[in-house]
Amino acid sequence: xxxxxxxxxxxxxxxxxxxxxxxxxxxxxxxxxxxxxxxxxxxxxxxxxxxxxxxxxxxxxxxxxxxxxxxxxxxxxxxxxxxxxxxxxxxxxxxxxxxxxxxxxxxxxxxxxxxxxxxxxxxxxxxxxxxxxxxxxxxxxxxxxxxxxxxxxxxxxxxxxxxxxxxxxxxxxxxxxxxxxxxxxxxxxxxxxxxxxxxxxxxxxx
Amino acid sequence: xxxxxxxxxxxxxxxxxxxxxxxxxxxxxxxxxxxxxxxxxxxxxxxxxxxxxxxxxxxxxxxxxxxxxxxxxxxxxxxxxxxxxxxxxxxxxxxxxxxxxxxxxxxxxxxxxxxxxxxxxxxxxxxxxxxxxxxxxxxxxxxxxxxxxxxxxxxxxxxxxxxxxxxxxxxxxxxxxxxxxxxxxxxxxxxxxxxxxxxxxxxxxxxxxxxxxxxxxxxxxxxxxxxxxxxxxxxxxxxxxxxxxxxxxxxxxxxxxxxxxxxxxxxxxxxxxxxxxxxxxxxxxxxxxxxxxxxxxxxxxxxxxxxxxxxxxxxxxxxxxxxxxxxxxxxxxxxxxxxxxxxxxxxxxxxxxxxxxxxxxxxxxxxxxxxxxxxxxxxxxxxxxxxxxxxxxxxxxxxxxxxxxxxxxxxxxxxxxxxxxxxxxxxxxxxxxxxxxxxxxxxxxxxxxxxxxxxxxxxxxxxxxxxxxxxxxxxxxxxxxxxxxxxxxxxxxxxxxxxxxxxxxxxxxxxxxxxxxxxxxxxxxxxxxxxxxxxxxxxxxxxxxxxxxxxxxxxxxxxxxxxxxxxxxxxxxxxxxxxxxxxxxxxxxxxxxxxxxxxxxxxxxxxxxxx
Numbered sequence: 001x002x003x004x005x006x007x008x009x010x011x012x013x014x015x016x017x018x019x020x021x022x023x024x025x026x027x028x029x030x031x032x033x034x035x036x037x038x039x040x041x042x043x044x045x046x047x048x049x050x051x052x053x054x055x056x057x058x059x060x061x062x063x064x065x066x067x068x069x070x071x072x073x074x075x076x077x078x079x080x081x082x083x084x085x086x087x088x089x090x091x092x093x094x095x096x097x098x099x100x101x102x103x104x105x106x107x108x109x110x111x112x113x114x115x116x117x118x119x120x121x122x123x124x125x126x127x128x129x130x131x132x133x134x135x136x137x138x139x140x141x142x143x144x145x146x147x148x149x150x151x152x153x154x155x156x157x158x159x160x161x162x163x164x165x166x167x168x169x170x171x172x173x174x175x176x177x178x179x180x181x182x183x184x185x186x187x188x189x190x191x192x193x194x195x196x197x198x199x200x201x202x203x204x205x206x
Numbered sequence: 207x208x209x210x211x212x213x214x215x216x217x218x219x220x221x222x223x224x225x226x227x228x229x230x231x232x233x234x235x236x237x238x239x240x241x242x243x244x245x246x247x248x249x250x251x252x253x254x255x256x257x258x259x260x261x262x263x264x265x266x267x268x269x270x271x272x273x274x275x276x277x278x279x280x281x282x283x284x285x286x287x288x289x290x291x292x293x294x295x296x297x298x299x300x301x302x303x304x305x306x307x308x309x310x311x312x313x314x315x316x317x318x319x320x321x322x323x324x325x326x327x328x329x330x331x332x333x334x335x336x337x338x339x340x341x342x343x344x345x346x347x348x349x350x351x352x353x354x355x356x357x358x359x360x361x362x363x364x365x366x367x368x369x370x371x372x373x374x375x376x377x378x379x380x381x382x383x384x385x386x387x388x389x390x391x392x393x394x395x396x397x398x399x400x401x402x403x404x405x406x407x408x409x410x411x412x413x414x415x416x417x418x419x420x421x422x423x424x425x426x427x428x429x430x431x432x433x434x435x436x437x438x439x440x441x442x443x444x445x446x447x448x449x450x451x452x453x454x455x456x457x458x459x460x461x462x463x464x465x466x467x468x469x470x471x472x473x474x475x476x477x478x479x480x481x482x483x484x485x486x487x488x489x490x491x492x493x494x495x496x497x498x499x500x501x502x503x504x505x506x507x508x509x510x511x512x513x514x515x516x517x518x519x520x521x522x523x524x525x526x527x528x529x530x531x532x533x534x535x536x537x538x539x540x541x542x543x544x545x546x547x548x549x550x551x552x553x554x555x556x557x558x559x560x561x562x563x564x565x566x567x568x569x570x571x572x573x574x575x576x577x578x579x580x581x582x583x584x585x586x587x588x589x590x591x592x593x594x595x596x597x598x599x600x601x602x603x604x605x606x607x608x609x610x611x612x613x614x615x616x617x618x619x620x621x622x623x624x625x626x627x628x629x630x631x632x633x634x635x636x637x638x639x640x641x642x643x644x645x646x647x648x649x650x651x652x653x654x655x656x657x658x659x660x661x662x663x664x665x666x667x668x669x670x671x672x673x674x675x676x677x678x679x680x681x682x683x684x685x686x687x688x689x690x691x692x693x694x695x696x697x698x699x700x701x702x703x704x705x706x707x708x709x710x711x712x713x714x715x716x717x718x719x720x721x722x723x724x725x726x727x728x729x730x731x732x733x734x735x736x737x738x739x740x741x742x743x744x745x746x747x748x749x750x751x752x753x754x755x756x757x758x759x760x761x762x763x764x765x766x767x768x769x770x771x772x773x774x775x776x777x778x779x780x781x782x783x784x785x786x787x788x789x790x791x792x793x794x795x796x797x798x799x800x801x802x803x804x805x806x807x808x809x810x811x812x813x814x815x816x817x
Contacts, residue, residue: 054437
């Protein structure tokens with residue numbers, strides 16, 4: 001029952017997230033889950049690509065999208081991925097305070113991203129792109145909105161972890177939890193890179 | 207929770223909170239059997255309506271609902287859960303594990319499936335079941351009035367999440383939880399095929415999730431994806447559905463292949479012929495299963511090039527399947543074959559499935575498919591593969607594993623009566639449907655005109671359906687009258703694999719000592735090369751067990767409530783349901799639950815008690 005106790009940083013195994021069978025299961029299971037999520041987003045991308053021409057006389061991609069806004073959002077999310085990497089580096093060094101600090105930074109950046117996304121949707125709606133106006137509108141909101149829902153879930157998840165484990169120190173139980181949360185966060189980032197390319201760059205360029 | 211506390215739980219509470227893979231397996235089997243009976247009754251009602259031309263036994267609308275619910279129920283709520291029941295119970299035993307990788311998620315998967323299935327069937331009492339066919343093609347589904355399709359969308363969504371969770375759980379269990387010596391290439395074929403099927407679940411179900419999400423948003427929230435007037439495209443639904451739907455049929459058949467690959471060697475007293483070829487054939491079928499979805503859409507107009515490519519890819523699947531058929535035949539070749547009920551189903555499967563495979567290749571010829579499409583020929587084809595494959599596999603599994611799971615042997619005489627009645631009824635029902643289809647009878651029609659040469663064959667088909675119904679009743683009689691056969695239940699068939707090394711009833715920790723696996727067919731090897739007992743890989747010690755939890759049920763129940771809120775647009779109710787679910791997840795995340803230990807003395811006591 002060693003996993004019950006807080007382990008001092010100096011006796012922590014080098015990869016605390018994979019030191020127990022539970023941790024290894026969680027790690028592998030989460031990778032599989034991300035595989036499924038890939039198909040999920042792949043289906044949404046396919047739908048969007050199939051429907052992005054169907055604007056039905058409503059506003060289209062080139063009327064709406066602006067590179068500057070999306071660039072800021074991209075930078076926020078990419079930076080948040082970087083901060084989560086710093087968090088894991090700190091975890092492996094046994095610096096629990098650093099882990100919490102960098103994870104908090106990740107949450108803040110994620111919230112900022114969400115703020116921009118809400119502003120973006122509000123603005124598009126204002127310009128006549130209601131959810132059911134055209135097939136393009138529905139497909140756009142569904143794809144980008146599903147990503148936004150993932151960001152929201154990720155922010156909430158990490159926040160719960162940060163509050164729950166604010167004083168516990170690093171243990172063999174919470175190390176896999178932080179690690180999988182960061183995996184999830186990277187995945188959301190990668191999806192955004194594709195959204196940036198397929199939705200926005202393609203929308204503005206073509 | 208302490209060991210003593212874990213021992214003294216109320217029975218009902220124990221089942222509602224269980225995270226034991228064996229109990230969850232039994233729950234899956236029970237719920238699956240219930241839905242199997244419901245789906246069977248729906249089929250018999252349809253066959254009664256089609257017994258005579260222009261019959262008015264059932265209204266056309268009700269007929270549409272029956273055919274939709276029959277297909278949906280049989281695929282999602284009967285066949286898959288029954289297979290999941292065996293997978294849950296047998297995979298950990300076959301690989302020498304004490305439990306699955308995620309016991310909590312395993313329970314969650316079951317409750318999600320059950321609540322999804324109940325939700326779907328509530329539609330019967332809430333103004334009409336879904337009526338757009340199990341494939342729910344848009345715009346028929348997106349424009350269908352009433353709430354039937356809403357129940358379809360949310361019921362399948364909820365149960366689909368459960369299936370996905372189950373799939374991930376099996377994948378990790380197989381990779382991480384194998385006993386020492388149990389390398390991948392020593393795993394029993396049932397575990398292998400379940401592993402590949404879980405892979406298919408993982409990569410196929412998200413496409414259905416998105417399809418259902420789109421349909422839900424279009425029906426309930428005013429989105430438009432399928433409305434052509436607003437730039438939509440109805441073919442998107444078909445692609446998403448079949449990207450999921452074609453792998454789905456391999457999800458149904460592969461575990462059944464696995465069961466046959468266990469049953470045939472056991473009753474032929476030979477090791478499986480071409481084990482590694484079987485494994486690779488399974489993997490190839492799983493891979494190709496993702497490459498052929500558009501063969502369901504030959505007549506949509508995706509063009510001759512796409513049709514040709516998908517036709518060739520489809521025909522290619524006949525090769526690994528053929529490898530399997532020949533390996534089963536060569537397993538039997540020269541064996542000392544015992545004609546037990548389980549083996550009869552396996553033997554009956556081979557020719558039946560070959561017939562379904564041949565019509566499959568006929569359908570794969572895309573030019574000819576323009577004639578076959580949407581006729582009873584297709585109905586005959588997929589019933590030959592799904593009943594002849596999956597259902598025969600399930601029945602073989604029932605007779606084979608029943609003693610291990612329930613602690614008594616099913617009566618073989620009654621079992622054989624059941625087999626012959628079922629086999630006869632099945633072929634009577636579906637063989638003639640090939641000809642009905644070739645003569646031009648459309649599938650999914652509620653009636654037909656007299657004097658077109660369809661009367662006689664339809665009548666025969668219905669008689670066959672009655673026979674299958676009678677056979678199912680005999681199966682139930684067998685189950686309830688065999689309870690006294692409680693002798694010789696630990697290893698009744700002179701088994702080859704690890705599940706037969708456990709005592710019956712199987713203790714909650716499965717193996718007092720984790721077994722050491724030295725060869726393929728580990729138990730058989732020890733019987734003939736060792737002393738007939740598995741070598742232990744560890745001394746007897748405390749055994750760590752997970753605690754039961756009511757949270758899986760609560761999380762699933764929350765989604766059930768939320769679904770009603772969405773269907774009837776009562777958004778406060780939807781929010782309440784989601785909050786219930788999220789509180790459940792939150793508690794699970796926040797509360798560290800390290801389980802409890804069964805002390806070594808108790809394990810030793812069980813072992814010496816001869817239990």
